[in-house]
Every structure is written in C-alpha cells, then in structure tokens.
Amino acid sequence: MKTISGTNLEQAKSHNRRVVIEAIRTNGPLSRAAIARMTALTTQTVSNIVEELARSHLLIPMEAQKIARGQPIIPYTINPNGAYSIGLELGRQRATGVLTDLSGTVCARVERHVDRPGPSEAMPVLAGIVRDLQAEFSFDHDRLLGAGIALPGRYADGGVTSLSPLNLPGWQDFAVASELERLIDLPVLVENDATAAAIGERLYGVARGLSSFVYLFLAGDGGIGAGMFLDGHLYKGSRANAGEIGHIIVEPHGRLCTCGKRGCLDRYVSPSVAYEYLGIDRAHELSPDDLDTMIKSNDPGLEAWLEQAAQPLRQTVDFLELAFDPQTIVLGGSAPSSLMTRLAARLEPLHIPVNPTEKRTIPRLMVGATGKDTAILGAAALPIFSETNPQFDVLQKPIIHRSAQQI
Numbered sequence: 001m002k003t004i005s006g007t008n009l010e011q012a013k014s015h016n017r018r019v020v021i022e023a024i025r026t027n028g029p030l031s032r033a034a035i036a037r038m039t040a041l042t043t044q045t046v047s048n049i050v051e052e053l054a055r056s057h058l059l060i061p062m063e064a065q066k067i068a069r070g071q072p073i074i075p076y077t078i079n080p081n082g083a084y085s086i087g088l089e090l091g092r093q094r095a096t097g098v099l100t101d102l103s104g105t106v107c108a109r110v111e112r113h114v115d116r117p118g119p120s121e122a123m124p125v126l127a128g129i130v131r132d133l134q135a136e137f138s139f140d141h142d143r144l145l146g147a148g149i150a151l152p153g154r155y156a157d158g159g160v161t162s163l164s165p166l167n168l169p170g171w172q173d174f175a176v177a178s179e180l181e182r183l184i185d186l187p188v189l190v191e192n193d194a195t196a197a198a199i200g201e202r203l204y205g206v207a208r209g210l211s212s213f214v215y216l217f218l219a220g221d222g223g224i225g226a227g228m229f230l231d232g233h234l235y236k237g238s239r240a241n242a243g244e245i246g247h248i249i250v251e252p253h254g255r256l257c258t259c260g261k262r263g264c265l266d267r268y269v270s271p272s273v274a275y276e277y278l279g280i281d282r283a284h285e286l287s288p289d290d291l292d293t294m295i296k297s298n299d300p301g302l303e304a305w306l307e308q309a310a311q312p313l314r315q316t317v318d319f320l321e322l323a324f325d326p327q328t329i330v331l332g333g334s335a336p337s338s339l340m341t342r343l344a345a346r347l348e349p350l351h352i353p354v355n356p357t358e359k360r361t362i363p364r365l366m367v368g369a370t371g372k373d374t375a376i377l378g379a380a381a382l383p384i385f386s387e388t389n390p391q392f393d394v395l396q397k398p399i400i401h402r403s404a405q406q407i
C-alpha cells in the first residue's frame with residue numbers, strides 16, 4: 001500500500017468525515033456497514049470516523065437492531081444540535097442570512113435591504129445579520145461551525161477572479177472571506193452563487209445524491225452561470241472560473257456583452273434580458289412573487305423572450321452534455337419560477353443525445369426544486385462540508401484530551 005503522509009492523512013480524514021455526514025444526511029439513519037457499502041470506504045475507516053463523530057456529538061447511535069446471526073446493528077443518525085452553520089447571500093437589493101442546524105433545518109432567518117452595496121457598506125450589514133441570527137435562536141454558540149456566503153462573480157482564495165460581483169466597483173480584489181472573518185470571528189467560506197446553488201440542489205433538491213450534474217443558475221437579478229458537480233466533486237477550474245457559461249458565444253457578431261465580446265449566451269437567456277422583453281424596469285427592486293405575477297400576465301413578452309432564448313440555450317445544453325457527460329442538467333436559481341418552467345419546456349425536444357438508444361432513469365433536463373433559497377442553503381452547507389474548517393477541531397477538543405489521558 002502507498003505510504004500516506006501526515007498532512008494527506010488529515011485531508012483524507014476530513015474528506016471521509018464529509019462523505020459520512022453527507023451519506024446519513026441524504027439517506028437517513030445508517031449502520032456502519034451500510035455507510036461502508038454506500039461510500040466504498042472500508043468498514044474500519046467508517047468505524048473510526050463514526051466513533052469520532054459520535055464522540056463529538058455530531059452523530060447519535062440509535063437503538064440496536066437485533067439480527068438472527070452476528071452482532072446487533074446500530075444505526076447512526078445526525079444530531080441536529082451537534083453543529084450549526086450560517087448561510088449568507090448578497091444581492092443588489094437584498095442581504096439574507098439563515099442559521100441552519102446540522103440536519104440542514106433553517107432555525108432562523110434575517111433579511112436586510114441594501115442598495116447596490118460596495119464592500120464597505122456590505123460587510124457591516126452581513127456582520128450584523130450574523131449577530132442577529134445568533135441572538136434570534138437559542139443554541140450552543142461553541143457549536144457554530146462558521147458562515148458560508150454566496151456572491152455573484154467568481155472567487156479563488158478569497159479574491160474575485162472575474163467580472164465584479166453585483167456588477168459594482170470596489171469588489172475587485174476585495175478579500176471577502178478574511179474581512180468578514182475579522183468582523184464575526186468565525187471561519188468564512190465564499191462561493192459564487194451558481195456553485196452554492198449546485199450544492200444546495202444536491203443536498204435538498206432534484207440532484208439529491210447525484211454524482212455528476214451541471215446546474216444552470218439563472219440569477220433573479222442578473223445573468224446565467226453554471227455550477228458543476230462532476231464524479232462526486234465540485235469542479236471549479238484552475239482559476240475558479242469554470243462554469244462561466246454566460247459568456248460562451250452563441251451568436252457570432254451578435255449582441256454586445258458587458259464582457260466585451262459579441263453574441264454571449266447571457267445576452268439572450270439571462271433573466272435581465274427577459275425583463276427587457278417583458279418591459280419590466282428595475283426588476284431587482286421587485287420581489288420574486290411580484291415578478292412572477294407580472295411575467296404570467298404578459299404572454300406576448302414572455303413568448304418573444306423564449307423565442308430568441310431557446311435555441312442558444314438548447315445549443316449550450318448539447319455542448320455541456322457532450323463535454324461533461326453528466327447524469328442530468330438542472331435549470332434553477334433565484335429567477336422567478338415561471339421563467340424557468342417555461343424556458344425548460346421550450347427547450348424540448350433537446351438535440352439528439354450522444355447515445356439515442358440508452359434507457360435513461362433520470363431526465364436529461366430538470367427544473368430545480370429548492371427555489372429562491374437554493375444558493376443560501378448551499379452557502380450554509382459550506383462550513384459543514386468544508387474539508388479544511390478548523391472549527392471541527394474545536395468540536396473535537398474533548399476527544400483529544402480524553403485520548404491523551406488514555407495514553
């Protein structure tokens with residue numbers, strides 16, 4: 001067997017911890033043997049991880065089930081109060097925060113109005129939301145793992161790598177994670193909204209348990225991007241720019257895009273273009289429900305948008321299927337649901353698949369199930385499923401102490 005160094009062993013342990021928590025969160029109570037079957041980890045590895053998680057009060061053993069032969073089976077379940085996490089989402093007009101427990105249940109929610117904020121306005125608002133969430137719900141604050149934040153734009157190592165978030169100046173090169181960490185004194189993980197939504201959809205929605213899917217994210221007040229979950233891992237690219245599909249050219253010499261190119265997908269399919277066709281001004285100031293009503297009452301406008309959006313998006317779906325061979329493609333995001341369901345319907349029939357005779361168990365294209373909360377729920381999951389979150393060590397302190405005594 002290949003020798004594994006100390007650092008890698010720690011990483012492997014964190015990864016296995018994530019896999020075990022996710023297996024139980026997704027499937028309900030599981031025995032160690034069932035987890036081993038499901039995750040392809042060895043029974044010994046699963047036993048070590050489960051014991052560690054149980055000692056940290058993240059998992060609870062349930063009543064033993066007697067079987068005819070051999071040891072009774074003990075299923076383990078998630079202890080909802082074992083850990084907590086905060087999810088934050090910042091848009092142009094709204095900053096939102098949720099406090100979730102380890103099972104993913106939302107325990108508290110806080111919303112604040114903002115107006116196209118720069119970082120110097122946004123950071124104190126987000127820190128205030130974190131404080132209010134902690135005051136609003138009674139729980140053991142030592143068990144708060146940190147905060148995850150979903151922002152438009154792409155990030156690597158805490159810095160912005162592509163088009164500035166919120167399409168506003170001031171965000172370029174602003175270290176969101178370290179600045180917010182300084183204000184709230186907790187680990188902060190930053191993710192772009194499309195990737196956060198892919199995580200949310202995988203934990204709570206139609207992509208539950210899937211190992212390969214592409215999530216097409218339509219932002220309520222912006223454009224289109226993709227979150228990619230491939231072969232059981234998030235795929236982010238070498239500079240965290242993977243999934244910037246809004247800037248694929250679908251119409252050479254077409255409409256001018258904010259990126260400087262012509263004919264980008266974004267200029268045909270994004271919700272902001274839909275609002276232009278529908279004659280809705282300042283859509284970012286309206287609630288999703290109000291937008292839904294306006295969309296439903298303007299069929300000619302909606303038809304005109306669908307007519308020019310369907311072909312470019314169908315072409316993009318074809319490209320994504322051929323390039324990544326996902327189990328499915330999910331269309332979702334914070335855009336009004338009426339836009340997404342009509343758009344998904346208009347994409348059918350999709351282009352001929354690579355293997356037309358294959359019997360599919362999952363549709364090629366699905367509309368996301370988690371609605372406008374997808375990205376924020378995904379953001380709240382970041383500290384729980386992070387493989388580098390130092391807060392997990394804090395939860396395990398009593399164990400380290402105990403094993404030191406045993407030695």
Ligand SMILES: [Zn+2]
Pocket residue numbers: 246247248257258259260261264266
């Ligand atoms: Zn572009």
